[in-house]
Amino acid sequence: MRDQLVELLSRQANLFQEAPLHVTTLAWVALGPTPDGTTETSDRHALRTRIIDHYRYPFDQLLQGSDAREELDNFDLELVMCQLVGPVAFARLTGLRAIDRQDCEQIVDDFLAAHRRVADGPKRQPAVRKRASRAASSG
Structure with a gap:
């Protein structure tokens, strides 16, 4: 599982690094809802949802x-997606650094260390694993 997570995150980091930042940001903002509530807004929301689903699908499959x-x-x-992909997105948006495979390994290792099932010893209070419903995200 570790290797698969590292591979997925590394691919995501490469996509972020290769995408032209200004054009990508403008395109993403353009997908946001408009205040008039027209059909166009619904179409944009559907497109935004489809894009999100496309990029998170491999993570969903592996993590579920x-x-x-x-x-x-x-x-x-959803929080795990933020924990894994968030540092990659933040580094790209701020220009702090290009995230490489070694960085992805560190991010994944930190995630796994925090979420490994503990056989013996004190138990953390587990969060409830959930998946956003389509109805809740479209309303």
């Missing part, structure tokens, strides 16, 4: 799979 259920404690899937 049997290996993750066996190895990791319960967690909030």
Whole structure:
């Protein structure tokens, strides 16, 4: 699972690094809702949802799979996405650094250390693993 997470995050980092920042930012902002509530807003929301689903799908598949259920404690899937991809996005948006594979390994290792299922010893209060419903995100 670690290697798969590192690979997914590394690919995401490469996509972020190769995308022209200004054009990508403007395109993303353009997908936001407009205040008039027209059909165009619904279409933009549907497109935004589709883009998000496309990029998070491989993470969802891996983190909701049997290996993750066996190895990791319960967690909030959306928060995990923020924890894993957030540092990559932040580094790109701020220009602090280009995230490389070694950085992705560190991010994944930190995530796994925080969420590994503990066989013995004190238990952390687990968060409830959830997946956003389509109805809630479209309303």
